[in-house]
Amino acid sequence: MKKEIMSTEDFEPPSTGEEINASPCFEWPNENPKVIPILRVSNVPRFRCGLRTSSFRKKFFPDASFSEWNDWRWQLRNRIRDAHALSRLITLSADETEAITAKGQLPLAITPYYASLLDKDNPRQPIRRTVVPVTTEQIVSPGEAEDPLGEEHDTPVPGLVHRYPDRVLFLVTDFCSTYCRYCTRSRMVGNGKKEGFDVRRWERAIAYIESSPSVRDVLLSGGDPLTLSDESLEWLLSRLRRIPHVELIRIGTKVPVVLPQRIMPSLTRMLKKYHPLWMSIHVTHPDELTAETSQACERLADTGIPLGSQTVLLSGINDDVPTMKRLVQGLLKIRVKPYYLYQCDPILGSAHFRTPVEKGLEIIQGLRGHTTGYAVPTYVIDAPGGGGKIPLLPDYVAGRDGDDLLLRNYEGHIYRYPDSTGPVGREGCAPFLDRGATEDLRL
């Protein structure tokens, strides 16, 4: 069994004397927390800290002990929320400063941990662009919409999207520890416009699921469900597990990437009680695959939770084959199966993030056959207007020649497959290389 390296500081932070609210509807955090919940667990293994993050902590948060830094609640309390706080850590461009101070947009929030990964001087650094606003966010382009996927239309009760026959999307919170500038749900996360996500809201959604026997799969999302307290999350999971027709529960989260300290043994012990539980982790760039994220995924995988990744294709951030290959291969190393590659949804102000669809196809073509099949995600467009996810593949069918199907392999060579079900077609059915005919047969 692998041993975790522990420092002498590797323990939970001391109590501050305040009590955690035991109500099932308690939801940590809110944007202005008045109560600081306490964890009482002690002697639990904590995270190894990457070198970059470690020196960042010492430089910018010299008063934070190693233990505090590794406490996810400390990370939440110390999120970077404005230009002044961020300019202490990185050199903001004039455009970034202007964008951060603009009103009426997705708020800024970055955990100190994730801030430690940002390039201090380069506003074009891929992961910096995903969390630091720029003024082009304020430009609305044709085809963009607040709710491009038409989720509101498929919402039978608040916070629940029922689009596909056998599964629902349960939006359990509007809070994220770090806000992604291209968030599909920027209309409802972090802006306090919606009514609070409280237990009454959850009860209505649960009642809907109870009364819908076709629903066998519930995806918890938001916002980020792993920012809820263990108590709130367990309350939800236990309620859902009591519904006989709910076979599967999934959690969509970016926490292992932006707040890996949240993946505590107390959390994984609790999650383990509610199998089958699957998790989709939102990962964007290989620079996010740090020692901390790797440990978080390791803990989740050791808990028996199958891990998949969801990645949004973003212009200038991850839209080239070498970057995506590093990402998907790195994910397999930390036991995460690349699951979906999403074409960026046309939310308001997203033009600077969106790529042509050819880019996505080119990336899939650059992965398929060139690396492990498990590393190749499914490239999808979530159809605007509520059509659901539609998979896209490069065209590997080169045409037909009589009964033969002509197929193009990953190197561009043409092969024949005898695509006939009759007795004649089954004769000599071994596919063969038709290199000589490549030019003639390409359609």
Ligand code: SF4
């Ligand atoms: S973590 Fe997900 S829900 Fe939260 S801001 Fe990012 S994309 Fe949106």
